[in-house]
Amino acid sequence: MSDAPSPKRKRVVVCRGQYCNMGRRADKVLKRLEVLVDDINGDQYPKPVKLEIANCLSMCGAGPNLVIYPEGAVFNGVDETQLDAIVRDHLLLTDND
Ligand code: FES
Numbered sequence: 001m002s003d004a005p006s007p008k009r010k011r012v013v014v015c016r017g018q019y020c021n022m023g024r025r026a027d028k029v030l031k032r033l034e035v036l037v038d039d040i041n042g043d044q045y046p047k048p049v050k051l052e053i054a055n056c057l058s059m060c061g062a063g064p065n066l067v068i069y070p071e072g073a074v075f076n077g078v079d080e081t082q083l084d085a086i087v088r089d090h091l092l093l094t095d096n097d
Helices: 022-041 080-090
Strands: 010-015 049-054 066-069 073-075
Touching: 010 022, 022 049, 022 080, 066 080, 073 080
Parallel strands: 010 049
Antiparallel strands: 010 066, 066 073
């Protein structure tokens, strides 16, 4: 078995910088996203989705911001109510991904 990363793996980067997290809004996004990502990952190893925190993604005025890699999909003004749709459309992996 190869140690190379699976091409299906995704990385979600949530900004928790001072602008994105004003009023703890990025914390709310992160808290909900942790639950959704845990549901996707389950007991799989390596985990198909990796959740990371950034201190700034250089688009502060549009925050809260998150980016999904490898596609580089950028989401601005994110709140926790949008996360189910983002996860469904970008993180639920199919055999075609
Ligand atoms: S603080 Fe979030 S992009 Fe700068």
